[in-house]
Amino acid sequence: MLYLNETEAILQKEAWEKVNRSLLAKMLAEYMYEDMIHPEKVNEYYVLTTQNERKYRFKAEKRYFDSYDVKEETIEVMEKNVWRPEVNAIRFLTDIQENIGMSSETAGHLIKELNHTLIADAYLLAHHVKTSDQLTELDYAELEGEMSGHPWITYNKGRIGFGFDDYLKYAPEMQRETKLFWIAVHRGLAQFQSVSELHYDKLIANELGEEMVQNFREVIQKYGKSPQEYYFMPVHEWQWLNVLVQNFPEDLANQKIIPLDEGTDHYLPQQSIRTFVNLTNRYKHHVKLPMSILNTLVYRGLPSERTVIAPQVTAFVKDIFENDSFLKEECEVVLPGEVASINVSHPHYSELKGAPYQYLEMLGTIWRESIYGYLKEGEKPITLAALHHVDPDGKPFVQSLIEKSGLNADEWIKQFFGTIMPPLLHFLYQYGTVFSPHGQNTILILKDYKPARLAVKDYVDDVNISDQPFPELAGLDENMKSVLRSEPPEGLTQFIFTGLFICHLRYMANVLVTNDLMEEKDFWSHLAEAIQAYQEKFPHLEERFKLFDFFKAELTKLCLNRNRMVDYGYGDGDDRPHASEFGKVRNALHDIRQETMTI
Template identity: 30%
Template sequence: MSAPTTTHVYATSTRLGEVTIEPVDPDRDAGLVQGWLAHPASSYWQMGDLHVDDVREYLAGLAARPAENAWLGRLDGEAVFLTETYDPRVLLDGVHDTLPGDLGMHLLVAPPATPRHGLTDAVMTAVMRFCLSDGGVPAGVPSSVPSGGGTTAGSGQGALRVVVEPDVGNRKIAAKNAAAGFRVLREVDLGRGAHAKRAALSVATRADFAASALGDGFAARPEPVNHQPDPMVATHLTSGHMEHAHRHLAAKALAELAHERLFQPEPDGTARDGDSEGADGPAPDAYRLDLDGVTYRFTARRYALEHWVIDAASIRRTADAGLRGVVDLPVDALELIAELQPLLQVPDALLATYLEELSATLAGAAAKRERELDGTTASVTGLLEAVRTASGTHATAEAFQQVEAAMTEGHPSFVANNGRIGFSLRDYRAYAPERGERLRMLWLAARREHTHLALAADQTEAGHYGVPGTPGELSDAERAAFADRLAARGLDPADYLYLPVHPWQWEHRVAVTFAADVARGDLVPLGPGSDEYQPQQSIRTMFNRTRPERHYVKVALAIQNMGFLRGLSPAYMRATPEINDWVAQLVANDPTLRGAGFGVLRELASVGYTGDVYHRTPQPNPHRKMLAALWRESPVPRLEPGDRLVTMASLLHRDASGASFVSALVRESGVPPEQWLRAYLDAYLYPLVHCLLAYELAFMPHGENLILVLRDGVVRRAIMKDIGEEVAMLGHGALPAGVERIRAVVDDEEKALAIFTDVFDGVLRHLSGILAEDGVLGEERFWALVAETIDRHAAEHPDLGASRPGTGVDLRAARFAHSCLNRLQLRNTLQMVDLTNQSESLIYAGTLANPVTRRER
């Protein structure tokens, strides 16, 4: 839409005084605007070299074009900003999918001679009211007459949605746009030559602004059009996508459940036609599995640690139909589990829950495939290009999150790994990590007497939430808006702590399950925060997309997923920052770990509410884990020039074409595969071995919990996260009193499982199979390099007695206990293990041959 020309002066009151907006007079205002543009603070406008005559011509050109307008803004009569409005159908043609009522906006705030706190907030508030307010009243009408928000006079522009496209590198304006309710749609390329820029195309509706920190008092009107996808349309649920998902999941189920020795496929003499020696090694062998009335045949290769790689396309399911002979049946992962039930022995009362998690995993796999095939999700080639070409902090963070959202497999060992019971189709589209969408946390004020805020030793409450002029997790505008909303209800902000909650958690849990707490004012809904977050693979952890250097936030999300209700315990969170401080200090003070570049992302603040009735019941219950949050450091501030970030889960990723991320990464790096793998093991395995042998300290080092730092495609260092809930002291070493909860004393053989089960079986087994299947590196050489890494640590630390037969933890032992993950979920689909005594919850299936055992000379 084109902004109407008007001679009226628009006026509105703000925290700093009255703001007026009037049409620009090129002759009168050119000198003033030229001075603003020439200031270094205005560099993103790319107009600092213009002279006064150039600016006058520029402003006159705006006035002459029907699709654009320029406006001068004053605060209490002093000119302090320029804003431009434009028709995005014209200026963003081919870039933005314009909707009726869209209005584009640019904003230039005058660089003040003396900084004035809150100026930009006041200006942004006024400009957004101006853009979104309807006609209003003429200038001269008393300013007490409301017109669209605040106290206003004069004509607003009547937009339904404001569109902006700031340079992605302009982090200050990104934060200010977020505070006004703007949502980033995507990044786009605009302009040409010297004026080209990578822009964050963003929009804010009337409702977005009204709910934002800067939108208090704005009267939002109902949105005239629902732009959400039709909830009845599920385009991913087609026979083609679902057949692929069934075959993929059936292959995984057969492979992982055979690996856990729940059954043993037998060699089959009826190999499929066409199987022969391949480019990547010998042809796969043929196997069969006979069940009650049904037979499965497939081809597979077997590797160390009883690892199966099954060709999903080869799976054939048949049944004896009597006189009709043997008939083919569809490959159906759900039917496979039902047919395997006598062997799996899932409790009858829980079988349907497991099948529901499996169904959700199938639906997710179909949706992921649809997005890959239509190009919404990048292929391996696209991901590598994004990582390789990322330049600067923002682009590196963008590529990091692009890889994060592209992951398709979930946990590599669990079969039902994307259950998410509780999500609707709309929820899935909004909150599933693979969708890559952004969301805003909803904030509650939680009464201080029922709420605990725990902080790392170097943190303070004021510093964590933010102080005037220094944003923390909340900006100045957010803190002011939240305090005003509490005061408007007659509540003292000093009596409350601020607690972020997931939008799903508010809608489905807080507003229902904790309705009494909300009604009595112990929990006060304050509205959405400004920053946009992207869900990570761990689904309840969010990466800050507005300010990537700020902390992750992890929140309770009471959906059922992979054997657990994904809550977050306030009691557990109370000790989390102290645990992280202790682990971080240990890591930082150890020269071996420093030399390996190993680091941890501290969880340095946690908050939890316990004023509800569920905390007063005789027995612990899941409802005690629904109102807590923690903040974790971002890896972005640790970047050095040339660094790139990827989740370690990417090393096990294959795209829709079957291309492997790790194989492509190795080949693109230009270094020999052995050298590449050695660098990875030095960054990942070596520090974990050292932590175990030197400190009896074990992490949960699966792919989602490690961030890899790449340089020229080669792993240079690894950063561990998710410390507070998943670190364990396995011996009698000294611990601070507040950290004692992580102690879980076990014998040396079980200590070794921290490497054998969690690293060898949980990660390296899969990685070795991928590299061998792709012809990048044979498994014998792979495991030889793993052995070399362990032996090198032993040689460099002879005092630790590492890997000497019969001395403590022996990582070169002949065999180790085969701990089974799927068996845990099959035994209890609602809670796989007792988190307070995980060792006693484990299920073993004999022992596995250690692929790095000592060889007889």
């Protein structure tokens, strides 16, 4: 099947030029932020001359945190001494290759990722036509499929490993329901872990039902094997077809891994592609599965050691919550835990010193508590990513929420920061523990369209602890300490500063400013006020406020595009790539507080 109708529907000249202009504006803005390109300001334009003597010009407005809002309709290129509108993002990439010191190997792979991204953007343009007013009424699981991906990374829907058929079948923007395929894995190969109140038989009975559990046992018995010697676990169809059969043939031949059947429940993939919400029963667990595709910076597998320890991390986080009245009773923060996991290490790759990390993350499952089980009457969850979404008519999603809430923008944003910041700050300051609260991991719970509570998920990848000798961390066992990332003070601060402020809030602020909903300074002032209000409430933590300082004049600039394009490329290292450090970013919160103190 060639999907010719689908190709034609997506790839229309006018749409292709539009998504190229949008991506080009994003590339200019983010590469300027990451100090990869340095256009000159000439009158009302910024002008960039590339090493191959091509000239680009565009208009842009400066924003806080050394950022820019590039006006896509103003981007032009000089051709035959005439300025013409530029509509080719890939050509721009090849033009700046020498400017930024990008290898041809990296550029070649990146062209592929950018083309995949542009195809997905063209699909979104053609098919996602719901207004922001309509989106505010969508359920959490469906809303995720309306989002357009990482706001900072320019190759945000690269999905290397997918064919066009895979894209049409599995991408979250397709919003196609799916069933999960189940396999049986011999217990000699697999590690099962869970929180203390959940054992394996209880989990599987809840996920499959007794009838299907019995059917699966009978399949194993037909092979002359004992069901008690196996764990049942779901796998993604794409992973089975493209990775598992090819990499585990010995275990399949020896019936150490036995294919079973599809489950009966229907699921919907979320923005990460590999996390699924159960639509048949929304109170059942969300399921996270490895998919060995390269998307954004990493292969989307499940790291073995973190998969094994996930329930233990959940127990650690929940123990803090249960014993802290501020988190539990005042904030009522929601912590959907990763309560069970199965990891299967590859028998050969795991013995290979320095093996590429993606081969160590191919087979596993994590079960996470459903957000729906935590909601009160009238509450509605949305991921933070929705708050910088703009509909096809140019109306921001957050504007629709503000209008329906009955608050003005200033009141809504104050309530927003008063909701999300206190629990994040409390975990950091009081317990030396931080989440990575970017737009996908952080869930805002609304009540009557107003910010009401915060939920934070994804502990397996994104819970990190301080390297300082805090008594609150003294009880952690060495196994936990060896797996969780232990960071010095600025490193830990960066998870909130970069993960939330830079990776999410600067885009949200830009949407508000561009649509005349709020002054930029007012937005960031409300954030500064929320941090200060927390600090005034807990003066006994003053030394830690200095240690994890959100008001420093500058912080290390972490770069995501630079990591792929210049520093890491497409190498097959034994560890996942992390954000690159390059230069400093001027901290608007410092400037705002300085102004406040001098008034």
